[in-house]
Amino acid sequence: MVDISVMLCGIELSNPVIPASGTFGYGYEFREFYDINILGSFSFKGTTKEPRFGNPTPRIAECTAGMINSVGLQNPGIEKVISEELPKLKECFNKPVIANISGFSVEEFVYCCELIDNCEQVGIIEVNVSCPNVKHGGMSFGTSEKSVFEVTKAVKKVTTKPVVIKLSPNVTDIVSIAKACEDGGADGISLINTLLGMKIDLKTKKPVVANKMGGFSGPAILPVAVRMVYSVYEAVKIPIIGMGGVSRAEDVIELMLAGAAAVQVGAANLINPYAAKEIIEDLPKVMNKYGIKSLKDIIGGAHNG
Amino acid sequence: MVDISVMLCGIELSNPVIPASGTFGYGYEFREFYDINILGSFSFKGTTKEPRFGNPTPRIAECTAGMINSVGLQNPGIEKVISEELPKLKECFNKPVIANISGFSVEEFVYCCELIDNCEQVGIIEVNVSCPNVKHGGMSFGTSEKSVFEVTKAVKKVTTKPVVIKLSPNVTDIVSIAKACEDGGADGISLINTLLGMKIDLKTKKPVVANKMGGFSGPAILPVAVRMVYSVYEAVKIPIIGMGGVSRAEDVIELMLAGAAAVQVGAANLINPYAAKEIIEDLPKVMNKYGIKSLKDIIGGAHNG
Amino acid sequence: MTKGLYNISHNKKIAKDIYEMKLTGDTSSLSQPGQFINILIDGFYLRRPISVCDYDKNSITIIYKTVGEGTEYLSTLKENSGLDILVGLGNGFDTKKSGGSPLLIGGGVGVPPLYMLAKRLIDEGKSVKVIIGFNSKDEVFYEKEFNALGAKTFVTTADGSYKTRGFVTDALHLVGTYSYFYTCGPKPMLKAVYNSCETEGQFSFEERMGCGFGACMGCSCKTKYGDKRICKEGPVLQKEEIIW
Amino acid sequence: MTKGLYNISHNKKIAKDIYEMKLTGDTSSLSQPGQFINILIDGFYLRRPISVCDYDKNSITIIYKTVGEGTEYLSTLKENSGLDILVGLGNGFDTKKSGGSPLLIGGGVGVPPLYMLAKRLIDEGKSVKVIIGFNSKDEVFYEKEFNALGAKTFVTTADGSYKTRGFVTDALHLVGTYSYFYTCGPKPMLKAVYNSCETEGQFSFEERMGCGFGACMGCSCKTKYGDKRICKEGPVLQKEEIIW
Numbered sequence A, B: 001m002v003d004i005s006v007m008l009c010g011i012e013l014s015n016p017v018i019p020a021s022g023t024f025g026y027g028y029e030f031r032e033f034y035d036i037n038i039l040g041s042f043s044f045k046g047t048t049k050e051p052r053f054g055n056p057t058p059r060i061a062e063c064t065a066g067m068i069n070s071v072g073l074q075n076p077g078i079e080k081v082i083s084e085e086l087p088k089l090k091e092c093f094n095k096p097v098i099a100n101i102s103g104f105s106v107e108e109f110v111y112c113c114e115l116i117d118n119c120e121q122v123g124i125i126e127v128n129v130s131c132p133n134v135k136h137g138g139m140s141f142g143t144s145e146k147s148v149f150e151v152t153k154a155v156k157k158v159t160t161k162p163v164v165i166k167l168s169p170n171v172t173d174i175v176s177i178a179k180a181c182e183d184g185g186a187d188g189i190s191l192i193n194t195l196l197g198m199k200i201d202l203k204t205k206k207p208v209v210a211n212k213m214g215g216f217s218g219p220a221i222l223p224v225a226v227r228m229v230y231s232v233y234e235a236v237k238i239p240i241i242g243m244g245g246v247s248r249a250e251d252v253i254e255l256m257l258a259g260a261a262a263v264q265v266g267a268a269n270l271i272n273p274y275a276a277k278e279i280i281e282d283l284p285k286v287m288n289k290y291g292i293k294s295l296k297d298i299i300g301g302a303h304n305g
Numbered sequence C, D: 001m002t003k004g005l006y007n008i009s010h011n012k013k014i015a016k017d018i019y020e021m022k023l024t025g026d027t028s029s030l031s032q033p034g035q036f037i038n039i040l041i042d043g044f045y046l047r048r049p050i051s052v053c054d055y056d057k058n059s060i061t062i063i064y065k066t067v068g069e070g071t072e073y074l075s076t077l078k079e080n081s082g083l084d085i086l087v088g089l090g091n092g093f094d095t096k097k098s099g100g101s102p103l104l105i106g107g108g109v110g111v112p113p114l115y116m117l118a119k120r121l122i123d124e125g126k127s128v129k130v131i132i133g134f135n136s137k138d139e140v141f142y143e144k145e146f147n148a149l150g151a152k153t154f155v156t157t158a159d160g161s162y163k164t165r166g167f168v169t170d171a172l173h174l175v176g177t178y179s180y181f182y183t184c185g186p187k188p189m190l191k192a193v194y195n196s197c198e199t200e201g202q203f204s205f206e207e208r209m210g211c212g213f214g215a216c217m218g219c220s221c222k223t224k225y226g227d228k229r230i231c232k233e234g235p236v237l238q239k240e241e242i243i244w
């Protein structure tokens, strides 16, 4: 018998597989497909202070081995998520959930984290710093050491829950940014959010998505994710949640060898609603194939020797 | 009859298709496959001041819809390229060639460009600033506005040939870096070099390439290339050579709509030695399908309206 | 919703660039006309949403147009190949509101879902009239099939090469009165129908989709009753809630 | 080098995890034993390099081991499917230097290219001895085939389950004298052969490849005669030039 359980920020997960924010709604919709309690955890749709409709449609474009989305953080706002979505979720999910929080100013992040702090269903807060920092010229929070440090410090002050900062891969130096999060007191790092990408329709000769560019994810980006997890693992002591292109148990193991303590599955859920379930079920088989007894033992394994 | 010719830095190319540096050797090896004079031009293997063996092997890893290489600029050094490779090339290629130059200090770039300036076979110098800047802590030249500006200024002083700066996509703000090149006097921008990526072998549990990480290219990266070409096109007036994942005529058109004046084909040449030829042959057919009369007319077409 | 492997029992051209495909497999998750399926095509990352044209206990009929690489490839598939499909997506048309004499208006590949709808309405004892519009004669399909159901069917072609010249709305004066309408087709057509038909009615919309089952928020639209997902609370919206 | 579509005329298991495949198509670009082909496999980005085991006017035989996803998939392909292949890659073995009684030493999937080599050497009137090494009895292949050519063939298995126990070098004392040697197999084996065989000889190497035809510099190695590409100036190197 192999052991697929892992520890993440002091929480024992029955397995490392976590549906990624934005690809699993607020969870209960997937209970039509399977008992979502089999999941390690899941990260709910990016939630902001105010309700947001998000970007105009079309919001989706297809690419080779991946897709672009420009959903633009559509969500009903943190208050409604707490008053309506979490109670609905409670009925079908009895594990700690990951609350994915977004904002356009430090105050917005703080506001959401303060409210979430009281939700006992939430085990970890995942702070997505890829949104444009409206107070500082629109470059995202996640692209400067200074602003990730500030955001991390600020949210850590208002919550006792573990805070994981989710970083954008669209940066020159992911290692320094991850270190700034650690310095700010982060309890973990989520890597990676989507790559900035664009698809142009040859028929209309215009970008496919109305917002012109969007977040590129899917199997195509896995090598970038592996590289970033590997580099950050060497620089920080806090755990890393790896993601980007995971669509099978092999990819989970690859990211864990690079240094991930747990792994999120994003776009794969959209193509196959059973993706996360199938990955969990395949893990023991693939572990046996590669002589792995316990997933806990392989975290960062690619760095030895 | 459609018109597939384009202008690049004052040179008329019979078509926009240019094999990318590092995937076409010094050219004459491909004459075994077809008459390489059908190419718009081609960019020869990245050449440095000193001869280089490059990185240890394995240097190649396979990814979904792409590959990682860590060749590490293996080349016989600029002197030998000029004395041996260019004369051999002359016998099979009668068009201006693009000289791809790399270096680890500004002086090395200058040294190579000075020598190349005398080669009448060379139409354009493509300065690859993705190599680590050994004098400044190892981050590549291409990741800072200041150093691309410096390199550009320095090489422009020693050559009268058009200078195109080839940028790394592994940066937070490609637009500012491209602008710094323009400010430094660059005659064009090549976009994009490879993404930094990594692949771990589940059997050995180690990175596949000896150098651990390497340059990720192939169809998987096209959306990133399109996005960067699109963004840079809005910010600079000099022409852009687009590349990254091009493997068919449709991709050429997509990059040109985004803003590329010409397009390079990299990894595709390795999988199919006839790739560039087939793309050139397919262009008229695909142009007809999408109602395009002249390629010159579509450059940046996705920006209108 | 069910996910399963479906077998192609036929895949044949029925008009210019238009194919009819019959798939065998589990149809237990289908209930309403106007629902759709989401097809995984080898070599393409996203699934392709296609409306159910008809179904029975163990087969589904769809009609699709080859407009891009995915549908081109689909049209090359042979009988007995299998396809991974999500079945039973979307809300579908509500036949309860139809009144006694509903009008169905379809344009191009908006026509297929109306076939199952016409069948259902006729089964419910209603008198059904149909307007189906195409670009030109060689693209016309299913006129015979609608007539065979007992629905009085009017055809328009934009170039006048067959029956009434013009758009679907140009045939409205031919159909007389109707109690309600259902429509599916390209957005400009839906808009014209919205402006021309005075009864209440239902509209089926298209949108680029990430998942097709409500997970990604890729297909959202604003309505007077709040934000809806075309794939989940749609594709069918009520006339009164639509914001153009 | 030629690029073409080759037809699988058979694809059968001949030992544990070992398959023999026969491909029909243009072989005009093959000249030396020890050359290789580079196979495009559906769904994989890079081609897979595999040595030519034998060829004639219009067919090529290869033998491959299922070690990963590409070769696993290859083993599932049916007769008459087509494969896009680059043929005629690498320098191959030079038979001129062999002397009258060459020894061929192969390990695992290093054995196949030696088959064509043995054939050629015997055609040239030379007396050929062969040592082929495997992990265990169920992995042994082509012993019969080598014997049928008239080559005196010694087999080793690492676990001793068949013939001589040990590595190929453990059978060296059985073969007597030889004029020259040719070897192909895993790197540790090549190194052992290098250290054990005193005549001159040729070594066939493997390396991860980007292109297989000299364009990418992915497969370079240092030799005493300068940098070489395994795919172009190799895979066969002369003993005297090798740097380990």
Ligand SMILES: Cc1cc2nc3c(=O)[nH]c(=O)nc-3n(C[C@H](O)[C@H](O)[C@H](O)COP(=O)(O)OP(=O)(O)OC[C@H]3O[C@@H](n4cnc5c(N)ncnc54)[C@H](O)[C@@H]3O)c2cc1C
Residues within 6 Å of the ligand: A061, A062, C036, C046, C047, C048, C049, C050, C051, C052, C062, C063, C064, C065, C066, C067, C068, C069, C070, C071, C072, C109, C112, C113, C205, C206, C207, C208, C209, C235
């Ligand atoms: C609810 C719904 C029902 C549909 N029913 C039918 C039907 O019954 N018959 C039919 O022929 N077509 C139908 N369509 C349109 C059909 O989905 C597209 O024609 C098809 O996806 C095009 O795929 P492609 O690969 O050929 O085109 P490409 O343009 O190559 O596809 C690229 C991407 O864009 C998406 N896309 C392109 N056009 C559309 C579109 N019009 N709507 C949504 N996504 C699109 C594709 O799904 C794919 O992700 C329906 C669409 C929706 C949303």
Ligand SMILES: Cc1cc2nc3c(=O)[nH]c(=O)nc-3n(C[C@H](O)[C@H](O)[C@H](O)COP(=O)(O)OP(=O)(O)OC[C@H]3O[C@@H](n4cnc5c(N)ncnc54)[C@H](O)[C@@H]3O)c2cc1C
Residues within 6 Å of the ligand: B061, B062, D036, D046, D047, D048, D049, D050, D051, D052, D062, D063, D064, D065, D066, D067, D068, D069, D070, D071, D072, D109, D112, D113, D205, D206, D207, D208, D209, D235
């Ligand atoms: C010149 C040459 C001749 C060869 N001849 C034979 C032969 O006759 N029979 C045989 O069974 N094998 C031979 N090999 C090894 C064969 O190429 C690999 O076993 C095969 O590529 C593995 O593919 P995979 O998808 O199953 O493995 P994976 O590990 O999934 O492949 C991943 C990537 O690594 C590459 N790779 C993995 N192992 C090797 C290897 N040993 N050498 C080079 N690339 C590798 C693959 O080509 C692919 O790009 C030869 C290799 C070379 C270089």
Ligand SMILES: Cc1cc2nc3c(=O)[nH]c(=O)nc-3n(C[C@H](O)[C@H](O)[C@H](O)COP(=O)(O)O)c2cc1C
Residues within 6 Å of the ligand: A020, A021, A022, A023, A045, A046, A047, A069, A071, A073, A100, A128, A166, A192, A193, A194, A215, A217, A218, A219, A221, A243, A244, A245, A246, A264, A265, A266, A267, A268, C210, C216, C217, C218
């Ligand atoms: C449709 C869609 C919506 C997403 N929304 C969010 C979000 O709201 N918050 C967030 O942090 N990440 C969001 N992401 C990013 C994913 O959580 C994940 O980081 C990324 O997609 C990479 O993983 P993948 O390649 O497995 O999709 C979204 C991704 C997709 C595809």
Ligand SMILES: Cc1cc2nc3c(=O)[nH]c(=O)nc-3n(C[C@H](O)[C@H](O)[C@H](O)COP(=O)(O)O)c2cc1C
Residues within 6 Å of the ligand: B020, B021, B022, B023, B045, B046, B047, B069, B071, B073, B100, B128, B166, B192, B193, B194, B215, B217, B218, B219, B221, B243, B244, B245, B246, B264, B265, B266, B267, B268, D210, D216, D217, D218
């Ligand atoms: C094997 C290989 C070697 C390369 N060597 C160089 C080089 O020497 N100089 C350079 O500027 N780019 C080099 N590149 C980058 C390519 O020129 C190109 O920018 C990149 O691969 C993206 O294009 P592609 O996706 O079409 O391969 C190399 C790429 C590959 C795959």
Ligand code: FES
Residues within 6 Å of the ligand: C208, C209, C210, C211, C212, C213, C214, C215, C216, C217, C218, C219, C220, C229, C230, C231, C232
């Ligand atoms: S397509 Fe994903 S929610 Fe509608």
Ligand code: FES
Residues within 6 Å of the ligand: D208, D209, D210, D211, D212, D213, D214, D215, D216, D217, D218, D219, D220, D229, D230, D231, D232
């Ligand atoms: S594999 Fe490309 S040069 Fe040898």
